[in-house]
Amino acid sequence: MGMKNGRKGRIYLTTLGCAKNLVDSESLLAQLRGNHLEVVESPGRADVAVVNTCGFIEAAKQESIATILQLARMKEKGLDRLVVMGCFSERYRCEILKELPEVDAVFGVHDLPAVVRELGGEYRHELLGERELTPPGHYAYLKISEGCDNPCSFCAIPLIRGRHVSRPVDELVREAKGLASRGVKELVVIGQDTTYYGLDLSGSRLLSGLLYGLAEVEGIELIRLMYTYPAKFPGDVLKAFREIPKVCRYIDMPVQHASDTVLRSMRRGISSRVMRNLVEEIRSIVPGIAIRTTLIVGYPGEGEKEFEELAEFVRQMRFERLGVFTYSPEEGTAAFDLGDPVPQDEKERRLDRIMEIQRGIAGEISAAAVGSTLRVLVDHEEDEHLVARTEWDAPEIDNDVLLPRDVGVKPGGFVNVRVVDAEDFDLYGEIV
Numbered sequence: 001m002g003m004k005n006g007r008k009g010r011i012y013l014t015t016l017g018c019a020k021n022l023v024d025s026e027s028l029l030a031q032l033r034g035n036h037l038e039v040v041e042s043p044g045r046a047d048v049a050v051v052n053t054c055g056f057i058e059a060a061k062q063e064s065i066a067t068i069l070q071l072a073r074m075k076e077k078g079l080d081r082l083v084v085m086g087c088f089s090e091r092y093r094c095e096i097l098k099e100l101p102e103v104d105a106v107f108g109v110h111d112l113p114a115v116v117r118e119l120g121g122e123y124r125h126e127l128l129g130e131r132e133l134t135p136p137g138h139y140a141y142l143k144i145s146e147g148c149d150n151p152c153s154f155c156a157i158p159l160i161r162g163r164h165v166s167r168p169v170d171e172l173v174r175e176a177k178g179l180a181s182r183g184v185k186e187l188v189v190i191g192q193d194t195t196y197y198g199l200d201l202s203g204s205r206l207l208s209g210l211l212y213g214l215a216e217v218e219g220i221e222l223i224r225l226m227y228t229y230p231a232k233f234p235g236d237v238l239k240a241f242r243e244i245p246k247v248c249r250y251i252d253m254p255v256q257h258a259s260d261t262v263l264r265s266m267r268r269g270i271s272s273r274v275m276r277n278l279v280e281e282i283r284s285i286v287p288g289i290a291i292r293t294t295l296i297v298g299y300p301g302e303g304e305k306e307f308e309e310l311a312e313f314v315r316q317m318r319f320e321r322l323g324v325f326t327y328s329p330e331e332g333t334a335a336f337d338l339g340d341p342v343p344q345d346e347k348e349r350r351l352d353r354i355m356e357i358q359r360g361i362a363g364e365i366s367a368a369a370v371g372s373t374l375r376v377l378v379d380h381e382e383d384e385h386l387v388a389r390t391e392w393d394a395p396e397i398d399n400d401v402l403l404p405r406d407v408g409v410k411p412g413g414f415v416n417v418r419v420v421d422a423e424d425f426d427l428y429g430e431i432v
Contacts, residue, residue, distance in 0.1 A: 009080075009120055010038045012046035014071075016064055017054025019141045019190050019226075021086055022134065025052045028085075028112060029132030035121030043074055048081045048119060053088035055160060057328035064088040065100075072102035083107070085115050087160045109161055129175050136380055138412035139186035139222075139395055140179045144172055144210065148192035149199075150229060152256075153267045153334035154299065154327065157192055164193065166201050173213045180219030185412065186377060187220055188394065193229045195237065208236040215244045221414070222377070224394055226252040230278055231269035238285040248391040249286055254294040258313030259306035262299055267334065272313070279317055290392035292321035295354060298347030299327045300338035307350055314357050320365060321398050322358045324351045359424050366399075366422035373418050373432055376401045380411050388417070388429075401427045 011032060015025040028050075032039055040046050049071045053064035064086075071082055081104045089096055090108035097106055107115050113123035133140055147162040148155075176187055189211075191197060198206025207225075214223055223246050225237075230253055241247050257263055258272050270278075282289060295310065302310075314322065326347035329340045376388035379395065386403040393399045401417060409415050409431070417429030 009047045010040045010045060011048045011050060011119055012040050012043045013050045013052065014067065015052045016067060017056060017060055017087065019188065020143055021052055021054060023131065023141050023143045024086070024109070024112070026131035026134060028115060030127050030130040031112070031116045031121060031124060032119065033132055034124050034127050035116070037119060037121055043071055043079065044077070046079060048083060049074065049079055050083045050085060050115070050119070053084060053086040055088035055091045056156065057325065057330070059328070061088055068100060068103060072100070075102060081105070083115065083118055085111065090160050091156065129171065129178070133182065133184070136411050137183055138377070139188060140184045141188045141190050142172060142176060142179070143190050144194060144197050145191035149196065150193055151267045151334070153265060154296065154330065156330040156333055159332050161192065164196055164200055166197050166199070168201065169206065169210050169213055172210060173217065176214050176217045176220060180217050183412065185220065186222040186224060187214060188224045188226060190226045193227060194225060195228045195234055205234040207234060208240040211237070211240045211244060211247055215246045220246065222246060222248055222391060224248045224250055226394065228253045230255055230275055233278055238282060241286045241289070249289040250292065250392050250394065251282065251289060252292045252394065256294070256296050257299065257310055259302070259309040262302050262306050265301050265335070265338070266299065276317070290320035292394065292398065293319050294323045294325065296325050296327050297350040297354060298342040300335060300341055302342060311354060311357060314354055318361050319358070320392060323397070324354050326351055363424040366424060366427060369419045369427055370422050371419060373416055374401070374429070375414060375416050376429070378403070378409050378411050378413050378415065381405060388415070399425050399427065401429050403429050403431070407431050
C-alpha cells in the first residue's frame with residue numbers, strides 16, 4: 001500500500017470498549033496478517049492508525065473522541081491516515097466526518113470488508129472466523145451472537161448493532177477447536193444477551209446445548225458465561241452448570257436495578273421479586289456459584305426511595321462481584337425523552353454508596369477464603385507478583401489472586417494455591 005511519504009504502509013490498531021469490540025479487532029488483525037500487511041504496536045511507527053471505537057455510554061464516547069484527537073495530532077509527526085470504525089462511528093458517522101476533518105475514513109460495526117480494503121488488502125472469506133489473538137492468549141472471547149432484541153429503555157446497543165443474530169452451533173464449536181489448537185484454555189462466552197442465543201435459529205433457546213458442545217472441545221479447560229439476561233432466564237442452563245465440570249461456577253447477569261418503578265421504566269421485563277427468586281434459584285441449583293452483576297444509578301425516576309430499595313437489595317443479595325454505572329442519556333433510546341433529572345454529583349454519590357456497601361460484602365467474602373486451597377489460572381506478571389484468577393473471576397474485570405513471582409509458574413498455567421491473606425477485592429496465595 002503506497003503512502004504519500006513513499007513508505008510501506010504500517011498499521012496501528014487500538015481498541016476501545018468491551019470484549020465484543022476486541023473480538024472484532026482480532027478478526028481485523030487476522031485479515032491484515034492474511035494480506036501480509038504490517039501491524040505495529042506503537043502509533044509512532046505507523047503510517048495508518050485505526051481506532052475501533054465504543055459508543056455505549058457518554059464516558060465511552062468521550063474516550064473515543066479523545067483517542068481520535070490524540071492520534072490526529074500525530075499527523076504532524078508523520079502519520080498519513082486516520083481510520084475510525086466501530087460503535088461510535090456507527091452512530092455518529094456524519095458528525096465525525098463533519099466535526100473531525102482529521103479523520104480520513106469512517107466505518108460502522110458491520111463494515112469489516114470495507115475496512116480491510118481501505119487498509120490496502122482484500123477481504124478473504126476463507127479467514128471468516130479466524131482471529132489474531134491478543135495477549136495473553138491462554139483465554140479468548142467467543143462471541144456467539146450479534147445485536148440484541150431486548151427493549152431496554154436506556155440502551156443504544158440495538159440502534160448500533162441491530163437485531164439479535166445467533167451464530168450456528170457447529171460454527172462456534174469449530175472456532176473453539178481452532179482456539180484450543182492455539183493454546184487457549186479458557187473460553188469466555190459473550191454476546192449482547194447470551195441467554196437469548198438460538199431463538200432466531202430455531203425458536204428455542206439453545207445456550208445449554210452450546211455449552212455441552214463446547215465442553216467436548218479438547219484442550220478447553222474452562223468455559224465462562226457472560227452477559228446473561230435475567231428476564232426469561234433459561235433454566236436448563238443451570239442444569240448445564242451443574243453437569244459440566246468445565247463450566248465455571250460463575251455467571252455474569254446484569255440486573256441494572258431493584259426498584260419495580262425503575263425496572264418498569266427501564267423495560268427490563270422482570271420484577272424485583274422475580275429477580276430475587278432467580279438469584280436464590282441459581283444459588284440453590286449451583287452451590288458455590290459466584291454471581292456478577294452490574295447496576296445503573298441515577299436513572300430518571302430514581303428518587304431517594306428507589307435508590308434506597310437498590311441499596312437494600314445489594315445488602316440482601318450479597319453478590320460476589322458487582323459493578324456500578326451512572327446513568328447516561330442516549331439519543332434514540334426510549335429513556336432519552338425522560339431527560340436527565342438526577343445531577344451528576346448525586347449520581348456519583350449514589351455510585352460511591354453502592355460500592356461502599358459492596359466493598360464490605362467483598363471484604364467478608366475474601367476474608368472467608370483465607371486458609372482455603374484454590375485452583376487458579378496465572379494470567380500475567382506484574383511487578384513482584386504473578387497475577388492469577390479463580391474460576392469465580394473473569395479476566396480484566398474481577399478479582400485477582402497475587403502470587404510470588406519466583407515460583408516458576410508461567411502465564412497460562414494452572415496451579416493450586418493456599419490463600420494466606422486477603423484484601424477487599426484481591427487474595428494473596430502461596431503454591432501448595
